[in-house]
Amino acid sequence: MKRILLSLALAISFLGLNAQVTQEIFESFKLQERRNIQYYIPEDYDPGKKYPLVVVLDGEYLFDLVVANSKFYSKFQGMPETIILGVGQQPDNLRWDDCAFDERNGLPGEKGPQFYEFLGMEVIPFLETSYSTAPFKIFVGYDITANFGNYFLFKDKSMFNAYISISPFLAPEMASRVPERLNVLQQQIYYHLIVPTGRGDNWNATMQLDRGLKSLDKENIQYFFDEYKDADDTSVITYGLGKAWDRTFGIFKPITTQEYKTQILTSEEPVFDYLQKKYDKIESLFGFQKQVELNDIMAIYAACRKKDDFESLNPLAELCKKAFPDTMLG
Template structure:
């Protein structure tokens, strides 16, 4: 256990040293708050104002520690290719939480000070970042305690523009269930977008707090909205503080599930029973969504190509190999795999001249030092020798 803790500490120190080189402190004068607030801005590794790449935006309502925890987790997830790199903004919250993020305990509504802070986030912070940094359309907002209650109010926006809500150890008002019901969440299905709402319960909360969160989670679970995904979590831990460090990675793993390579769970749930043409469409849409939402043009991961390969080859006599190859070339034109599948389609149809042509094109894209190049060249020898 001591070795594990030491390894984790070294990782966090490594992250901190690297992250500190990419942090910007910026003051923003707020018309809504009638004062100046400090922003902490993390720009991901490789960020450059000169290139065309865009990044999802995460807004962290920071109480002194949440920003650092979120950034460290976001960096780790990006390094593991489980989430896109993000631009992350930490917004300073006043020590008197009542002024910024609390609510009227008599009816659960936001006070005038809360409304001003809400508008500050909505119209000044997000506007400032989107106008000065290269952001993609995907926005995440993160809050803990009463800040989680505040960000839930963004669900009531006439046109929803926040994609993911991460409510950690939420201190909701007693009226949160009715408030969320009044937001009419089924209207979200009319939006051409995807939404996630994370909440965690915990055994360390009071019975009353657990009951409020549980009732909200049960209500969200009963909804059947295709593009709105409630993530109802329960964290068993020795302290509510420890729950914070668990909640962030658990939320990220679900919110950015579409970004990650196809897992066995995703394959079994969404792909294995598809027809070849539907499997091709699923894979193409996955990468188009990644590019649109997260600004990440990944091409296409070879591991995902291989994940659906068996369906394409074994079902319908391999008749969709041509479409499979064309789809790969469309999303990842520099990969030899698209040419390989097209070549295989023509080879199985006994059109050896065309098969040889595409095998040669694919081989020409490969680095001679690639350990797979010799195996690929065997396709040329096999077809060319007939």
């Protein structure tokens, strides 16, 4: 565990975490109070590009970890850069007031509806109007703040496209309500449940939630469950974030050797169709076009020759002319 924390600390230092982080006090009409927020904007931010928005509760603890993961995966794994909002919930342990629930029915507690509107109607729109954000949004929460994220599933359309729920402290009935709600939603949702091995009533509720989510048979719902036996309630955060990030943005990666062998070479469809569908899905899911990777062009070209699919070379050549007009490929 010490080795993991040391490695993460070095990564944060190496990636220059504070280079584009802004901290400010946000005057909330909904909450009738001032709240601490911080947000990370990529160093090479371009208003002409679109950036997925990540909303992180428990900002004092989780924000730096999420930023470090985003920077690492965008720099070394070919995943998109993101804009990240961290919502402070200290001092005075505000998280329990913000995210409290009624013990009888599991609905948000006295302050919960106002905090819900603060996020959805004030601070998120503030970033959306200030910066070039993509439609794709991710929610990250831990313990009771992870439970709070589930309430955003119950709008007509979920505000978030991906949920990273770390060791959630579930409200009554939430273990059954989340699967029921996801079963009727039609939009693409990524739901990550990250837990340490545990016991007790909340562990039983977590396992009930896991069973309910695993029972769903819907192409638009991507559910991932990660249990870490060597983790405790806090160290599980460092174990699970990277894997959740990798899965959420996995389609963004350049074509890998394994992908080439197991999906492209084994497909009965024209080789070029694989590339077309990959980039169409990226645009549909994230709300912006991705520049075609040279790696992907070469992988498709190699597959065309390997499978004698010479018909796919024509659209591939046209794509090269558009994507790389100033190179030999164009």
